[in-house]
Amino acid sequence: MRKRWSVGVVVAAMLAALPVGAAQAAPETVSGGSVRCTFTPTPEDPAAKPVRPPRSKAKARGTVTVTISTNHGKIVMELDRANAPCAVHNFLSLTRQRFYNKTQCWRLTNSTRLGVLQCGDIWAAEKGGPGYKFDDEVTGKETYPRGTVAMGNFGPNTNGSQFFIVHSFANIKPAYTVLGKVTRGMAVLDKIVAGGIIPGPGNPLDGLPKLPVHIQRVRYGH
Numbered sequence: 001m002r003k004r005w006s007v008g009v010v011v012a013a014m015l016a017a018l019p020v021g022a023a024q025a026a027p028e029t030v031s032g033g034s035v036r037c038t039f040t041p042t043p044e045d046p047a048a049k050p051v052r053p054p055r056s057k058a059k060a061r062g063t064v065t066v067t068i069s070t071n072h073g074k075i076v077m078e079l080d081r082a083n084a085p086c087a088v089h090n091f092l093s094l095t096r097q098r099f100y101n102k103t104q105c106w107r108l109t110n111s112t113r114l115g116v117l118q119c120g121d122i123w124a125a126e127k128g129g130p131g132y133k134f135d136d137e138v139t140g141k142e143t144y145p146r147g148t149v150a151m152g153n154f155g156p157n158t159n160g161s162q163f164f165i166v167h168s169f170a171n172i173k174p175a176y177t178v179l180g181k182v183t184r185g186m187a188v189l190d191k192i193v194a195g196g197i198i199p200g201p202g203n204p205l206d207g208l209p210k211l212p213v214h215i216q217r218v219r220y221g222h
Contacts, residue, residue, distance in 0.1 A: 027058070027060075027085060027086050027135075027137070029060070033059065033060055033061045034057050034058060034059055034060055034085075035057075035058050035060045035085045035086065036056050036057060036058075037054070037056055037057075037058050037085070037086035037089060037090075037134060037135075038056065038134060038135065039053035039054060039056070039090070039132045039133070039134050040132055040133050040134065041053070041131060041132050042129070042131055042132055042133050042160075045129060045131070046131050047129070047130050047131030047132075048122035048123055048127075048128030048129060048130070048131075049099055049122060049128075049130075051094065051097050051099050051130050051131065052093075052097065053093075053130070053131075053132045054089050054090050054092075054093035055093075058081075058085040058086050058088070058089030059081050059085060059089065060081055060082060060085040061081055061082055062081050062082070063078050063079060063080050063081065063082075063180070064078075064079050064081065064088065064092065064220065065077070065078055065079075065183075065220065065221055065222060066079055066091070066092070066095060066218060066219070066220060066221075067218070067219055067220075067221060067222055068100075068119075068185075068215055068217075068218050069215070069216045069217045069218070069219075070105075070188065070213055070214060070215055070216060071212070071213070071214045071216065072188050072191055072192055072211065072213065073185060073187070073188040073191075074184070074185050074188070075165070075182055075184075075185035075186075075188050075189070076182065076183050076184040076185050076222055077149050077179075077180055077181065077182050077183065078180045078181055078183050079091060079092075079149070079179050079180035080178070080179070080180045083137070083178060083180075084137040084151075084177050084178060084179055084180075085137070086134055086135070086137060087134075087137055087151050087159060087177045087179055088179060088180070090134060090159070091163070091179060092220075094130060094161055094218075095218045095219065095220070098218075099130065099161060100119075100120065100161070100215050100218040101215065101216065101217050101218060102214070102215070102216065103119070103120075103121075103122055103214075103215045104119075104121075104212065104213060104214055104215070105117050105118060105119035105209065105213035105214075105215065106118065106119075106121050106124055106125035106126075106208060107121075107125045107126075107206070107207070107208070108192065108193065108197050108206075108207065108208065108209040108213075109197075109205060109206045110167075110168070110193055110197060110205055111205040111206070113171050114169075114170050114171065114172065115166065115167050115168030115169060115170065115193070116164040116165060116166050116167065116170055117164060117165050117167060117189060117192060117193075117209070117213065118152055118162065118163075118164045119162075119163055119164070119165070119213070119215060120152065120160075120161040120162040120163045121161075121162055122161075125208075126152075126154070126162070128161075129160035129161050129162065130160050130161045132160065133157065133158045133159060133160055134157070134159050134160075135157040135159070136151075136153070136156060136157055136159065136175070136176075136177050137177045138174055138175060138176070138177055139174070140174050141174060142174035142175075142176065142178055143174070144166050144169065144170035144171075144172060144176070144178070145166065145169055146166055146167065146168055146169060146186070147165075147166060147181045147182040147186060148165070148166040148170070148178060148181055148182075149163060149164075149165050149166075149178070149179045149180050149181060149182060150163065150164055150166070150170075150176040150177060150178045150179060151163055151176055151177040151179060152164050152176065153176065156175070159177060163179065164176075165182060165189060167186070167189040167190065167192075167193050168193075184222075191211070192209050192211055192213055195209060195210045195211035196209075196210040196211075197209065197210060198210055
């Protein structure tokens with residue numbers, strides 16, 4: 001069975017287990033403040049929705065604002081192209097193609113070590129990606145404080161559509177690409193967390209949010 005990314009209490013089994021301090025090779029720099037990204041098809045894990053991989057050239061400067069409209073309110077995020085050009089490029093491509101619209105956030109964790117809301121899965125927790133993968137963009141010095149938005153994955157260099165938002169803190173290895181941060185809407189996360197968790201097998205602090213979280217729309221701007 002292929003291992004999957006999990007944000008449960010058993011964080012020791014985190015699958016993107018890069019050694020602390022290990023750095024990932026930077027994307028190839030091209031002209032005009034851009035980089036070249038590689039998006040590799042995953043025929044063994046086909047796209048959950050019709051979607052095209054992004055173009056290979058990605059901007060590597062500046063930030064972009066994205067708003068996630070949920071049934072609990074709006075979450076506004078600032079994505080950092082300079083820190084993670086390929087990951088931000090991918091997120092924006094999926095946004096343009098409405099991949100995240102009318103989807104559900106399938107996992108909520110709230111332990112003393114890890115507190116995140118996981119989204120981007122189409123069918124269920126960790127099931128249903130875009131049909132391709134791309135490399136991590138990490139330095140080995142990443143931290144994940146409250147409000148961090150980062151890519152989820154199934155192991156090193158298996159990024160796709162999955163992402164998580166830290167509602168408290170995430171004491172995990174620096175193996176997850178940081179997309180940016182929430183600039184407005186943390187109260188929405190707090191409401192979801194206060195609603196509680198439907199426990200997964202053997203873990204009362206990791207499972208479905210008791211208050212179902214539906215992403216109605218993701219768009220550019222506030």
